Amino acid sequence: MDNFSFYSPTKFVFGKDTENKCGELVKEFGGSKVLIHYGGGSVVRSGLLDRVKKSLSEAGVPFCELGGVTPNPRSGKVYEGIDLCRKENVDFILAVGGGSSIDSAKAIAMGLCYDGDFWDFYTGKARPKKAVPVGTVLTIAAAGSEGSGDSVITHENGNIKRGAGGDCLRPKFSVLNPGLTQTLPAYQTACGATDIMAHVFERYFTNTTDVQTTDRLCEAVLLSMIEETPKVIKDPNDYQARANIMWAGMVAHNNIVGVGREQDWNSHGIEHELSGLYDCAHGAGLAVIMPAWMTYVVDHNVMRFAQVACRVWNCKMDFSDPKKTALEGIAAFRSFLKSIGMPTNFAELGAKESDIPYLVKTFGLGETGKTGGFVKLTSKDVENIYRLAL
Ligand code: NZQ
Ligand code: ZN
Numbered sequence: 001m002d003n004f005s006f007y008s009p010t011k012f013v014f015g016k017d018t019e020n021k022c023g024e025l026v027k028e029f030g031g032s033k034v035l036i037h038y039g040g041g042s043v044v045r046s047g048l049l050d051r052v053k054k055s056l057s058e059a060g061v062p063f064c065e066l067g068g069v070t071p072n073p074r075s076g077k078v079y080e081g082i083d084l085c086r087k088e089n090v091d092f093i094l095a096v097g098g099g100s101s102i103d104s105a106k107a108i109a110m111g112l113c114y115d116g117d118f119w120d121f122y123t124g125k126a127r128p129k130k131a132v133p134v135g136t137v138l139t140i141a142a143a144g145s146e147g148s149g150d151s152v153i154t155h156e157n158g159n160i161k162r163g164a165g166g167d168c169l170r171p172k173f174s175v176l177n178p179g180l181t182q183t184l185p186a187y188q189t190a191c192g193a194t195d196i197m198a199h200v201f202e203r204y205f206t207n208t209t210d211v212q213t214t215d216r217l218c219e220a221v222l223l224s225m226i227e228e229t230p231k232v233i234k235d236p237n238d239y240q241a242r243a244n245i246m247w248a249g250m251v252a253h254n255n256i257v258g259v260g261r262e263q264d265w266n267s268h269g270i271e272h273e274l275s276g277l278y279d280c281a282h283g284a285g286l287a288v289i290m291p292a293w294m295t296y297v298v299d300h301n302v303m304r305f306a307q308v309a310c311r312v313w314n315c316k317m318d319f320s321d322p323k324k325t326a327l328e329g330i331a332a333f334r335s336f337l338k339s340i341g342m343p344t345n346f347a348e349l350g351a352k353e354s355d356i357p358y359l360v361k362t363f364g365l366g367e368t369g370k371t372g373g374f375v376k377l378t379s380k381d382v383e384n385i386y387r388l389a390l
Contacts (some may be wrong), residue, residue: 001211001260008254010147011173013246014150018177019137023059029133029172030094034063035085035103039097040070042148043139046183052096064088067291069097070137072275072282073104075155076343078118081108085132095136095171096223099143099152099282103135106151106169109134121164122153128166137175141246142192144199144253146174149285158360161276167267176250176336178242185232189281190340193229193245196252197222198286198334202265203258205304205374207299215307221248222312226336233340267293270382273359282347287342291334295327297375302326314320346390356386 013021034056036049043049044067057064066081085108095105109131111118120126137147149169154161170310181189204218225248231241239286251257270293271285298305306322309315309329310384318325334344343349360383370376377385 002208004259006255006259007167008147008170009167009254010171010254012147012176012250013173014176014243016177016179016205019048019180020055022052022059022135022175023061025175025340026056026061026092026094027059029135030278031061031094032034033090033092034095035081035088035090035105035108036063036065037069037081037093037095037097037101037108038065038067038099040068042183043096045361046139046180048139048180049096050138052094055225056094064090069104070097071100071202072154072161072279073100073107073152074151074289075119075157077104078107078111078277082111082118085112085267089156091132092132093132093134095134096139096275098138098140099145102134102138102145102171103151103153105129105134105136106145107153107164108132110151110164110169118196119153119155119176121156121290122162128164128168128309131166131168133172134169135173135175136171137177137180138178138246140188140192141178141193141242141249142179144196144249146171146176147250147254152215152272155319159276160375161272162345163272170254174250176246178239178246181242182237183240186236187208187341188281189232189236189288190229190342193279193340194283194290194337194342196245196249197225198254198267198290199252200257201294202268202288202301203255203261203263204308205264205301207301207374208260214257214259215252219308221252221257222308224248225371229340232256251313258367260273262373266372266375269363269371270385272361274349274351276362277355277359278350280351284343284349287337288345288351288389289385290317291330291344292385293336294330294333296381297383298326299321299328300375303312305329346386353387353390356383359386
C-alpha cells in the first residue's frame with residue numbers, strides 16, 4: 001500500500017425528508033446569502049425546489065437562484081453564475097440536483113475566488129486552492145460529486161470536457177434523501193449505476209500490491225450495485241434499494257475505496273470526449289468504453305481481471321487458463337450493463353466511427369504522450385479502444 005492522506009470533510013445527512021434541514025445546514029457552515037443552483041426543471045416539477053426554499057426561509061437565510069444547468073454542464077452557465085453571485089454578494093452555493101448542477105456550483109465557487117478565467121482550473125493553468133463553500137441536495141446517485149473534490153465542465157468553445165480537482169471543492173454538507181431519486185427514469189438510473197461501478201473499477205485496476213482492504217471495499221460496492229440496481233430498474237419506488245445505491249455512489253467516489261493505490265482513469269478520459277462531443281450521458285458513454293478498455297488492457301494483469309471475475313461476477317477460476325476467466329468477467333460486466341438497458345457500442349450511443357480521429361485529437365496526447373495509472377496509453381491505444389467499442 002502507498003502512503004496517502006485522505007480528507008473527506010463533508011457532513012452527510014441521509015434519509016427521508018432531510019432536504020428540510022438544508023436551511024439549518026447552510027447556517028451551520030456560515031452561509032448568509034445563498035445561490036440555489038439547479039438543472040433543467042426536475043427539481044421544480046418534483047416540488048423539491050420549493051421545499052429547499054422554504055427551509056432556507058425558515059432558517060432566515062436569504063437566497064437567489066440560477067437554474068438551467070444542462071447535463072454535461074457548460075461553461076456559459078458558470079460565467080453567468082459567477083456574475084450573479086458577485087452582484088448578489090453570495091457567500092454559499094447550494095446545488096440542488098445531480099452531478100451536473102453540483103459540478104457547475106463548484107466551478108462557480110472556484111471562479112468567485114479567482115481573478116482570472118475559471119476555465120484555467122480545467123486546463124491545468126491554475127490549481128483550485130480556494131472556493132466559496134458549497135452544499136448539495138442530491139437527486140441522482142451517479143457522479144459522486146456530493147462527496148468528491150472534483151468538477152467536470154464542458155467548454156462551449158469546441159465542446160471540450162475537462163475536470164478540475166482539489167479538496168477545497170469538497171462540499172461542506174450533502175443532503176442525501178434516496179426518496180428524491182425515485183422520480184428518475186430507468187435510463188438515468190442505469191447511467192448512474194454504470195458510473196458508480198466505473199468509479200470503483202478505475203480504482204480497482206491498479207499496479208499497487210498489498211491493498212486487500214481497499215480491494216475488498218471495492219468488491220463490496222460492486223456486489224451491492226449488482227444486487228440493488230436491477231431492483232430499482234424493476235421498481236423505481238424501492239426506497240431501500242435506492243438508499244443502498246445512493247450511499248454506494250458516495251462511497252465509490254469520495255476515494256475511501258481508492259486510497260493508498262495507484263488508480264487508472266483512462267476510461268473516464270476516453271469517455272469524456274464522447275459526452276463532450278455528443279452530449280450523451282456520461283454513464284452511457286462509460287458502458288460503451290469501459291468493457292472495451294478492459295478487453296484492450298487485460299493482458300497487463302490477467303490475474304487481477306480473473307480475481308474480480310471470481311469475486312464479483314461469480315466466475316469459476318480456470319487455473320489452466322486464467323485469461324479465459326478474466327474474459328468471462330468482462331463479458332459478465334458487459335451483459336450486466338446490457339440487462340439494465342445501457343448501450344454497448346458506438347451506434348447505440350449515437351457516436352460515429354468517422355469522428356474517431358477528432359476524438360483522439362481532442363483527447364490531447366499528441367504523438368508521444370501517455371496517460372493512465374494502470375496501463376499507460378498512447379494516442380494509438382486510445383484510437384484502438386474507440387475502435388474496439390464500435
Ligand atoms: O436537469 P434536470 O431537470 O434536473 O434533469 C436531470 C438530467 O436531465 C435528470 N435528473 C436528475 N435527478 C432527477 C432527474 N430526473 C428526474 N428525477 C430526478 N430525481 O437526470 C439528468 C442527468 O443529471 P446529471 O446531473 O447530468 O447526472 P449525473 O449526476 O450523472 O452527472 C453527470 C455529470 O457529472 C460528471 C459527468 O461527466 C457529467 O458531466 N462527473 C462528475 C464527477 C465528479 N464531479 O466527481 C465524476 C464523474 O466521473 C463524472 O465525470
Ligand atoms: Zn464517472
